[in-house]
Amino acid sequence: MLVVPNIIGGEENHKNEKFPVYDYKDHDNIIHHFSAFEVNEGNLREITEISKQGFKEWGSISYKKKWEIFSRIQEILKERRHLFIDAHVEIGGPKWFAEYNIDNITNQIQEYMSQLSNPDGEVCKSESAELALAVRQPIGPVLAMSPWNAPVLLGGRSVLAPLAAGCSVIAKSSERAPYVLYLLIKAFLDGGIPKNALQMVNIKPEDSAKFTDEIMKTGAIKKLNFTGSTNVGKAIASTAGKYLVPCLLELGGKNIAIVLKDADLTKAAETIVGSAVAHKGQICMSVDIAYIDESVYDKFKVEIKKVAENHKDDDLNQRDKLGRNKVVSLIEDALDKGADLVYGDFNKKEIEKTNVIEPFIFENVTPEMKLYSEESFGPLFTIEKFSNVEEVVAQFNETEFGLKASIWSKNPLGALSLAKKIEAGGVHINGSNIHDEPSLPHGGVKGSGTQRFNSKWGVDSFSFIQTITMNS
Structure with missing residues (x-):
C-alpha cells in the first residue's frame, strides 16, 4: 500500500x-x-x-x-x-x-x-x-x-x-x-x-x-x-x-446571498443552490444563508425546491465521520429548536449508514440554533425574508465572518452601491459566491x-x- x-x-x-x-x-x-x-x-x-x-x-x-x-x-x-x-x-x-x-x-x-x-x-x-x-x-x-x-x-x-x-x-x-x-x-x-x-x-x-x-x-x-x-x-x-x-x-465563512425584488429568480435560485451544495457544501465560499425580499419570497421558495431536486443524485458522501456528524448535529439542533425544512428529508440512521447527506434547505432558523451562526461545511443552507436590505447588511456586518457575499438584482449600479457596504472579502453581483480566479485578490476579513x-x-x-x- x-x-x-x-x-x-x-x-x-x-x-x-x-x-x-x-x-x-x-x-x-x-x-x-x-x-x-x-x-x-x-x-x-x-x-x-x-x-x-x-x-x-x-x-x-x-x-x-x-x-x-x-x-x-x-x-x-x-x-x-x-x-x-x-x-x-x-x-x-x-x-x-x-x-x-x-x-x-x-x-x-x-x-x-x-x-x-x-x-x-x-x-x-x-x-x-x-x-x-x-x-x-x-x-x-x-x-x-x-x-x-x-x-x-x-x-x-x-x-x-x-x-x-x-x-x-x-x-x-x-x-x-x-x-x-x-x-x-x-x-x-x-x-x-x-x-x-x-x-x-x-x-x-x-x-x-x-x-x-x-x-x-x-x-x-x-x-x-x-x-x-x-x-x-x-x-x-x-x-x-x-x-x-x-x-x-x-x-471559514458564513456566506450570504441577497435576492432583491427585481432579481432574475430562476437564475438566482439555480446559482444559489448550486453554490450551497457544490462539492457537498465543502467549500469555504459556499452559500450558508440566502436573504430574500419578502415580495418575492414565496416565488423563490418554489424555484429553489425545483433546483434542489436536481442535486439529489450528486455524489454527496461526506469526507469522514467527523464532518458528517457535525452536519448531522446542526440539522438535529435546528429541527429540535423549531426550524422548518423547505427541502429535504432528515433520516439520521440512514445518513450514518450511507455517509450521504442530501441537500437541506431550512427556514425560520433563529439565533439560538447552532446553524444560525456556525459554518456547516455541508450541503445545507437557510433562507430568510427581509423587508429592509440595509438591515440585512448591518446584521451581516455584525457577524464574525466576512468571506463572500452575492447580490441578485437587475439594477447593477444599485447593487454596486450595496456591495460596497458589505464587510466581505468578495461580493459577486449576479454571480456565484464560489468565485476564485488567478487574476483577482482572494481572501476574507x-x-x-x-x-x-x-x-x-x-x-x-x-x-x-x-x-x-x-x-x-
Missing part, C-alpha cells in the same frame, strides 16, 4: 511512523498511509536550516530563470493532470471539481509568471536624501498549511505565492489529503525549484499544534499561510503571534481571514518594503 513520504532537502523520507488515510465512502477503509514527520528539535533544526539555505539559493536565481522553471512546472502539471484528478477523486472530490482544481492551478502559475518581471520597487521623493527607493523584498522562509477539500488548488497556491515572491517554503500536508500535496511538490521540484527551497512534511493530527509552536520557536519561519477553519486559524495565529510571525489566513492570495496581491503578501536612501 502506498506510503506518502516527507520530502526533506529533496530526499523522500519513509522512515517514520505510518498514519492511515481513509476512504471517503467507507470511513473504515484505508486507502493509503503517510509517513509522519517526527516533531523534535533535531528534525526541526534540519528542515529550517535547509529552508534558510533554500531561500538564499532561490533568491540568487534571475527572474527569467524563475519564469522558465514556472513554465516547466506548468507543463508537468498538464502532463500529469490525470494523476491529480484521480488522487482528488479518491478522497471524495467530484470529477468536475478535481478538473477545476488542476486547471486553475496551472492558470495560477501563468498569472504568477506574469508578475515575475514586474518592478521590485519605486523611486520616492525625499527632503534629505539625493535618492530614495522603496524596494520589495521577499520575507524569508514560509510555512504553508493547506486543507483537504480543494487540495490541488489550495495546496498549490499556498506554495506558489511565496515562491513567486522569492521565498522558500515548507509545506505541511493535510492528514486527509497528503498524496495530492506530494504530487504537487514532486511536480514543482521536477520542474526545477531548488530542492532546498521547497520541502514537505506530514504531521499527525495530535502533533499539529506542537509542530506549529516548535517550528515558530526556531525563529527561521518569517511568515505563515494557513487555509482552513476559523477556530483552527485563531489558534495558529495566536501561536504565530507569540513569536511575532505574521500570517496570511484564509478562513474579520474572522474569515487576513491578507490576500493571487496575482500581485499574493506576491505582496510574502514581501516587505525596504526603504533605501542614497547620498553622494
Whole structure:
C-alpha cells in the first residue's frame, strides 16, 4: 500500500511512523498511509536550516530563470493532470471539481509568471536624501498549511505565492489529503525549484499544534499561510503571534446571498443552490444563508425546491465521520429548536449508514440554533425574508465572518452601491459566491481571514518594503 513520504532537502523520507488515510465512502477503509514527520528539535533544526539555505539559493536565481522553471512546472502539471484528478477523486472530490482544481492551478502559475518581471520597487521623493527607493523584498522562509477539500488548488497556491515572491517554503500536508500535496511538490521540484527551497512534511493530527509552536520557536519561519477553519486559524495565529510571525489566513465563512425584488429568480435560485451544495457544501465560499425580499419570497421558495431536486443524485458522501456528524448535529439542533425544512428529508440512521447527506434547505432558523451562526461545511443552507436590505447588511456586518457575499438584482449600479457596504472579502453581483480566479485578490476579513492570495496581491503578501536612501 502506498506510503506518502516527507520530502526533506529533496530526499523522500519513509522512515517514520505510518498514519492511515481513509476512504471517503467507507470511513473504515484505508486507502493509503503517510509517513509522519517526527516533531523534535533535531528534525526541526534540519528542515529550517535547509529552508534558510533554500531561500538564499532561490533568491540568487534571475527572474527569467524563475519564469522558465514556472513554465516547466506548468507543463508537468498538464502532463500529469490525470494523476491529480484521480488522487482528488479518491478522497471524495467530484470529477468536475478535481478538473477545476488542476486547471486553475496551472492558470495560477501563468498569472504568477506574469508578475515575475514586474518592478521590485519605486523611486520616492525625499527632503534629505539625493535618492530614495522603496524596494520589495521577499520575507524569508514560509510555512504553508493547506486543507483537504480543494487540495490541488489550495495546496498549490499556498506554495506558489511565496515562491513567486522569492521565498522558500515548507509545506505541511493535510492528514486527509497528503498524496495530492506530494504530487504537487514532486511536480514543482521536477520542474526545477531548488530542492532546498521547497520541502514537505506530514504531521499527525495530535502533533499539529506542537509542530506549529516548535517550528515558530526556531525563529527561521518569517511568515505563515494557513487555509482552513476559523477556530483552527485563531489558534495558529495566536501561536504565530507569540513569536511575532505574521500570517496570511484564509478562513471559514458564513456566506450570504441577497435576492432583491427585481432579481432574475430562476437564475438566482439555480446559482444559489448550486453554490450551497457544490462539492457537498465543502467549500469555504459556499452559500450558508440566502436573504430574500419578502415580495418575492414565496416565488423563490418554489424555484429553489425545483433546483434542489436536481442535486439529489450528486455524489454527496461526506469526507469522514467527523464532518458528517457535525452536519448531522446542526440539522438535529435546528429541527429540535423549531426550524422548518423547505427541502429535504432528515433520516439520521440512514445518513450514518450511507455517509450521504442530501441537500437541506431550512427556514425560520433563529439565533439560538447552532446553524444560525456556525459554518456547516455541508450541503445545507437557510433562507430568510427581509423587508429592509440595509438591515440585512448591518446584521451581516455584525457577524464574525466576512468571506463572500452575492447580490441578485437587475439594477447593477444599485447593487454596486450595496456591495460596497458589505464587510466581505468578495461580493459577486449576479454571480456565484464560489468565485476564485488567478487574476483577482482572494481572501476574507474579520474572522474569515487576513491578507490576500493571487496575482500581485499574493506576491505582496510574502514581501516587505525596504526603504533605501542614497547620498553622494
